[in-house]
Amino acid sequence: AQSVTQLDSQVPVFEEAPVELRCNYSSSVSVYLFWYVQYPNQGLQLLLKYLSGSTLVKGINGFEAEFNKSQTSFHLRKPSVHISDTAEYFCAVAVDSGAGSYQLTFGKGTKLSVIP
Amino acid sequence: DTGVSQNPRHKITKRGQNVTFRCDPISEHNRLYWYRQTLGQGPEFLTYFQNEAQLEKSRLLSDRFSAERPKGSFSTLEIQRTEQGDSAMYLCASSLARKGGADTQYFGPGTRLTVL
Numbered sequence: 001a002q003s004v005t006q007l008d009s010q011v012p013v014f015e016e017a018p019v020e021l022r023c024n025y026s027s028s029v030s031v032y033l034f035w036y037v038q039y040p041n042q043g044l045q046l047l048l049k050y051l052s053g054s055t056l057v058k059g060i061n062g063f064e065a066e067f068n069k070s071q072t073s074f075h076l077r078k079p080s081v082h083i084s085d086t087a088e089y090f091c092a093v094a095v096d097s098g099a100g101s102y103q104l105t106f107g108k109g110t111k112l113s114v115i116p
Numbered sequence: 117d118t119g120v121s122q123n124p125r126h127k128i129t130k131r132g133q134n135v136t137f138r139c140d141p142i143s144e145h146n147r148l149y150w151y152r153q154t155l156g157q158g159p160e161f162l163t164y165f166q167n168e169a170q171l172e173k174s175r176l177l178s179d180r181f182s183a184e185r186p187k188g189s190f191s192t193l194e195i196q197r198t199e200q201g202d203s204a205m206y207l208c209a210s211s212l213a214r215k216g217g218a219d220t221q222y223f224g225p226g227t228r229l230t231v232l
Binding site: 004032034036041042043044045046049051052090092094095096097099100101102103104105106107108109 | 120122147149151156157158159160161164166171172207209217218219220221222223224225226228
């Protein structure tokens with residue numbers, strides 16, 4: 001079975017500073033990796049995804065992530081954060097369930113607070 | 117393309133009542149997923165449809181829960197005899213099947229259920 005660990009439950013960072021949100025996964029098969037963002041009382045918005053190809057993935061709002069197979073990690077980074085980045089971020093892994101679906105297994109989330 | 121929509125956005129009910137939620141996926145998306153998110157946790161998979169066929173159900177989906185996707189379009193999730201432990205955000209996601217790998221799921225805004 002696969003699992004996702006988000007190492008930090010809360011990350012405070014000053015505006016315009018860089019940020020890294022950490023994500024590690026465990027799976028014995030090929031994985032596909034995603035980062036979603038959730039604003040209060042809303043659904044999840046896709047930030048970026050790794051399906052195949054280049055291990056450095058660029059997403060929306062200036063975010064990027066790097067897939068590292070040897071370290072089983074998929075950390076999310078942004079060089080300069082904005083107040084509007086304050087939200088909860090979820091890392092997720094998808095594997096073939098064998099029934100045709102690629103259900104997502106999520107981490108517990110990291111709350112990013114950007115301090116003015 | 118209006119995205120995934122869910123109704124109602126909020127539902128308050130008394131313990132023992134039945135509730136039904138609706139999800140309208142992105143048009144032409146043939147896959148539909150339901151997830152449940154409790155406070156402080158990431159979403160957890162409940163069930164999956166490919167067109168109108170329900171192909172997978174989580175062990176979280178007790179016999180009080182039932183989901184349908186008639187004609188492969190919108191989907192409904194019904195909870196019978198609600199319990200306080202059913203209080204959560206219920207999220208729907210849709211996707212287009214992709215050959216040889218994971219699909220990308222797009223989430224709706226969710227239905228927040230409160231059971232008193």
